[in-house]
Amino acid sequence: MGLGGTAKKLQKVIDAAEQLYSKMNEVIERLTKLERDVEHTSTQVDHLERDVAEQRALVEALAEQQGIDVDDVLEQADLPPEPTAADDAGEQPDGDADGTTVDVSEET
Template identity: 40%
Template sequence: MGFGDTAKKIQTLADRAERTYQKINELRDEVEQTQTTVLDTSERVQTLENEMAEQRAVLDAVAREVGVDLDSVSTEAHITEAERAAAAEAEGGVDGDETVDGTSEDAEEAEETKDGDEESPTDA
């Protein structure tokens, strides 16, 4: 009977080894997929950062051409957003709609400031 028990234990061990091997292969595949995804994402982020830098350069050039002070517009937008965030926090939290509204209002304020600066050189 000793050989029967030993054979059964060896078979159980072999089954466990096979399952472990399969699991390791699955994990290896998942790690490879994750690495590929990370590399692809990194490339996309780098491309987007380059595009944003190009757009910023164009925006700066256009702003200088029309006489808009981007630093002051940016500062005003940040101050306004900080005030809204503080007010929302005081009210007990920020609602998703408030963030969207705040962002669009900042864009409108920046546009109004830009429009106002565009008219002042022609008025003078």
């Protein structure tokens, strides 16, 4: 094998490395955006939790003022079930967070 064959192989390795570098940069950008989105969503959830707590306090105060038993009303209400720890963590069996399956097999 001459230098031409070696140069071709070396060029293939260089091309593959450049593609990998480009893909890594894309993944890093996507992860950075995802981190920002998660932080923003977390802040929004914190604000919503505070708003709901404030509203609950006001409704309970108004209910007490009107002589309404809040616990009795809640027992009679048709509420969805309490979320479990797995629901809070966003875990879904055999799939991704959006319900799609994830293929983790290696490509050759």
